[in-house]
Amino acid sequence: MDAAPPEGNRRPRDVETLEEFDAVAISGSFAGCRLQAVDLTSRTFALLVTDTSEAVFLGCPMEPQALAHVRAGGALVFPPVPGLPFDPYRAAPYRPDELYAGLAEHGYRATPDARTHAWSLRTAEDGDVFASMLRSIHDDAVSDALDERLGGLQVVGVMGGHAMERGTDAYAGAARLGRSLARAGLTVATGGGPGAMEAANFGAYAAPYDDVMLGKALDVLAGTPTFGPSVDAWAATAFDVRDRWPDGGPSYGLPTWFYGHEPTNPFAAHIAKFFANATREDGLLSRCSAGVVFLPGAAGTVQEIFDAATANYYGSRGEPAPMVLVDRAHWTDELPAWPLLQTLAAGRAMSRRIALVDGVDEVPAALEQLSV
Known part of the structure; x- marks a missing residue:
């Protein structure tokens, strides 16, 4: 801290x-x-x-x-605060097995992750100023721990919707992207949740393995497409993959208990989970020194695009960081963020740092070109 x-x-x-x-x-x-x-x-x-x-x-x-x-x-x-399901003074990011401790024996509701979310909801409703202070101390401690570990690394953020299902071409593409970025020597960081975020973290996890592993692991994950029916089954399937193929590559996830209905994905080796979503959003984007990739998403991803664009527009974080939007039809027709981003960038330094590509396979080259 x-x-x-x-x-x-x-x-x-x-x-x-x-x-x-x-x-x-x-x-x-x-x-x-x-x-x-x-x-x-x-x-x-x-x-x-x-x-x-x-x-x-x-x-x-x-x-x-x-x-x-x-x-x-x-x-x-x-002193330590008794009775809490989390340590507000913790000195390191979370590990997947730490957040999901007790999953196999007692189910997700008994895990530290779920109990911390329940505590947060209960104390927020009570308006407990002491609980508010503990949440702030925790988030500052986690933020500090994140800085200590990311210092000197080339971090690339991968943003995208939580609704992307395992077993789809989009999920497989996001996984290939995470793997390609990790193999290029970049540190992958996501919002730490399910969907596109999990896929990118999984891809980084699979980076040390060959194509056969990627295909087989994707087949295993497809057996539990979403977390909706059962977080227990969804998370257990991810841990099954980790057990079958241990010692995967590292990546970072920055989820939040503010969206407690979206469980943390178990493929990020280092999980910086926050109570305050605003702290988490800004903390993720501000640490993406090598740029940010935006996969198709909805309101949350649109917000992240323009959070990043605002910093690039005003130069509040120094030299503009690369921004790559993936899926031309999505970002020009369905949710036309790209035309507005182009208009904002016109005549400014950030205009040389934005790109729109059709698919994930074009992202590594686009990032490299924008970084020149």
Whole structure:
């Protein structure tokens, strides 16, 4: 999490694992450190004999003796919050197996993902200011964790509708796109949900494998086309694919509990899930340093097109990032976003960074051309 720098404008040192804790403990001082979501119940002696002045402990369980000592030593302690289905201070993105823990034994409703959504709905209805604060702390922590992991990577976003079904040509095309982008050395990031988002994350997952794997895995997924009838069956099918073909390629998903009816797809290795959809939308687009691809979609995808276009139009994120719209008929006839995008871009730097293509196989070349 972001925190004010300590005296002297020195950047605070983040401590997010026991290994990092032990390395700092050798120095004899945690002064000015930010310790985040580390279970310190086994490190009581180290806490008792080291300097903790101006340290900040965020959600770090510790024994009562250690807690009293670090507070007396000048540390600021934000203790874990009991009874929550999530950790507001977490220091890393989620993993698919973490969000879906308990799926096989007790069904989706018992998973941390579903329970967190239920908590969010309940506390929002209550207007609980404490719950609102916890949601904000969580989203800031996840955003910070995302920045730490995406730094230096060439990230390309793939946007598209959640209604795209497994087993369709469109889904297979989006999967091929994700695979092509990953094989080109780009880091694929999506909105983390079902449909086109899942297909692109799945394609990145399949990147280390050959064409035979892609075809067979797509056939398995087609057995459960949508999440509508049963999230349990939909998610279980995805985990079946992961079990049959383990160690797939990495990608990122940025879903939101705001759209809790859309489950998180299990193919993104790193999942930055947010409570606030606005934070998630801007966070995804702002991190797509290598450009954004827009597959056919409806209102949500249209919004994302013009969120990205606004930043490119005003140059608020620096040099305009490439934007590639896929499916000429969709974006000129059905939802004519392309003509408006062209009109906005005319005479501006972003005009050299937009393209409309007919199909997904043209995307990698278009991105490369727009990046020149």
